[in-house]
Amino acid sequence: MRILRIAIALAAIGLAPASAQTPEAAAPAAPVAAPAPVDHSAHAAAAPATAAAPAAPALVTPTPGVGMPDGRIGLQDQVTPIGQEAASFHNHWLVVLCVIISLFVLALLAYTILRFRRGANPIPSRNSHHTMLEVVWTIVPVLILVAIAIPSIRLLRHQYSPPKADLTIKVTGNQWYWTYSYPDNGGFEIVSNMLKEQKDVKPGERFRTDADGPPLLAVDERIVIPVHRTVKFLVTAADVIHAFAVPAFWTKIDAVPGRINETWVKVDRPGVYFGQCSELCGARHGYMPIAVEVVSDADFAKWIASKGGTMPGATPPGTPDSSAASPVSPGGTPPAAAPQVAAATPAPATPGTAVATKPSTAPTQGATANNR
Numbered sequence: 001m002r003i004l005r006i007a008i009a010l011a012a013i014g015l016a017p018a019s020a021q022t023p024e025a026a027a028p029a030a031p032v033a034a035p036a037p038v039d040h041s042a043h044a045a046a047a048p049a050t051a052a053a054p055a056a057p058a059l060v061t062p063t064p065g066v067g068m069p070d071g072r073i074g075l076q077d078q079v080t081p082i083g084q085e086a087a088s089f090h091n092h093w094l095v096v097l098c099v100i101i102s103l104f105v106l107a108l109l110a111y112t113i114l115r116f117r118r119g120a121n122p123i124p125s126r127n128s129h130h131t132m133l134e135v136v137w138t139i140v141p142v143l144i145l146v147a148i149a150i151p152s153i154r155l156l157r158h159q160y161s162p163p164k165a166d167l168t169i170k171v172t173g174n175q176w177y178w179t180y181s182y183p184d185n186g187g188f189e190i191v192s193n194m195l196k197e198q199k200d201v202k203p204g205e206r207f208r209t210d211a212d213g214p215p216l217l218a219v220d221e222r223i224v225i226p227v228h229r230t231v232k233f234l235v236t237a238a239d240v241i242h243a244f245a246v247p248a249f250w251t252k253i254d255a256v257p258g259r260i261n262e263t264w265v266k267v268d269r270p271g272v273y274f275g276q277c278s279e280l281c282g283a284r285h286g287y288m289p290i291a292v293e294v295v296s297d298a299d300f301a302k303w304i305a306s307k308g309g310t311m312p313g314a315t316p317p318g319t320p321d322s323s324a325a326s327p328v329s330p331g332g333t334p335p336a337a338a339p340q341v342a343a344a345t346p347a348p349a350t351p352g353t354a355v356a357t358k359p360s361t362a363p364t365q366g367a368t369a370n371n372r
Contacts, residue, residue, distance in 0.1 A: 056306035057299040060272050061211045067248045067273030067292075068214055076248045079269045079294075082159050083250030089151050097147065162264040165232035167225060173235075173242030173255035173277065176284035180223050185309035192221040194287050213291060217274040222291040226300040227270050235261045240282060246275035246290055254279060267294045 062068060066077060078087045114120070170181040181189040195208035195218040212218035225231045235244045237255040244263075245252035253263045267273075277288035295303070301311050 055302070057295065057302050059211055060270075060293050060295065062213050062272040062274075066269075066271055068217060078248060078250055079267050079271075079273070080249050080251075080265050081268070082155075082265075083248065085158060086155055086250045089155055093151060094148070097144070101144070162232065162262075163230050163266075165264065166229040167231045169223065169225070169231060169233050171233050171235045171244050171255065173237040173239075173244065173281070173288070175239050175282050176277075176288050178244075178288065178290060180221075182304070182307075182309055184312055185304050188307050188309045190221045190307065192219045192223070192291070194218070194289050195220055213272065213274060216287070217276070217289045217291065219289055219291045222272070222293040224293045224295060224300060224303045225265075225267065226297050227267055227294050229297075230264060230266045232262060232264045235263065241279050242277045242281045242288070243279035244275070244290065245278040246273055246292060248273045249275075249292075251275075252278055267292075270294045270296065 064070070067079070069076075075087050075090065078084045116124075167182075168184050170183060172179045172181070177194075178192045179189055180192065181187060194216065195206065195212055197215065198207040201207045206220060208215065208218045233244065233251075233253075235253050235255045236259060237257045239257060241257070242255040243252060244255055246265075249265045249267065251263055251265055253261050255261070271294055273292045273294070275290035275292070277285060277290075279285075281288070304311060
């Protein structure tokens with residue numbers, strides 16, 4: 001019986017709760033103090049405020065007689081090197097050559113009428129061949145064609161061998177409006193429609209004024225390009241064949257669906273220049289005007305910023321300045337709390353004894369950057 005009582009006592013002791021055996025463990029643990037919130041007010045005050053987008057420069061008023069039809073007989077004043085070369089070739093060579101040929105043919109016709117009329121030649125000549133005359137009227141047209149071909153080929157070479165572009169604009173023809181994209185400046189796109197007259201719009205809607213341009217040529221969104229800069233146009237269409245044409249630039253190129261054609265301009269004079277779609281593209285073909293506003297580099301940068309774009313090499317809006325020191329790391333941990341790894345200097349080893357170096361478990365800067 002004594003042995004049985006001892007066994008029962010030992011069993012009771014073994015089944016007792018741990019709290020009865022260790023009173024210290026039953027005491028409630030002291031509450032862990034919550035970490036103090038990090039004060040970011042100083043960082044917020046030190047962080048530079050995001051600059052508001054600058055306002056677009058004022059609308060440029062077109063100059064009468066420049067870049068628009070004015071009733072003249074002849075070409076518009078050219079404001080690009082290619083246009084000036086082509087206009088000079090047309091005015092000072094082709095027109096002069098055409099006048100000379102026309103006067104020469106008129107003189108031959110007058111001589112033939114007077115000299116070989118029936119009254120002066122009652123008995124007509126029986127000659128049917130003249131070797132020298134046949135040589136002359138074969139060689140002279142060839143020389144005329146050569147005289148036209150040499151400057152023509154030179155003009156084509158200059159026109160289709162553009163210099164390196166400072167700006168690229170994608171032009172898309174639609175039925176019946178234009179869209180312009182600026183891939184070098186963030187890829188934003190503007191849609192250009194013809195402005196209607198005041199009598200044709202509802203109250204409160206925008207209508208054409210003299211500051212916008214002539215009737216049927218003014219648009220709500222102009223192409224804006226910098227002066228004295230080489231601008232490359234990539235021209236295509238979304239539906240049918242259109243044509244992008246600005247007479248003052250000596251520019252006309254087809255916009256074909258599924259195909260990208262290329263042309264370029266370098267305008268020497270600020271201002272506003274107008275063109276139109278020059279390919280029959282449907283019922284509203286005559287209502288697809290083109291307006292190009294040529295401005296200074298500073299005004300062009302302001303216009304790009306007003307459209308939400310960026311200049312090449314500039315920091316996009318809203319991007320934080322990585323060069324500014326920030327007390328808070330990208331992960332939200334203050335630098336003070338970041339673990340610092342002290343470089344331990346190994347003890348000099350005893351000759352003949354190998355020293356095992358334990359690799360560091362702290363992540364490297366490059367690994368941390370790759371894991372973010």
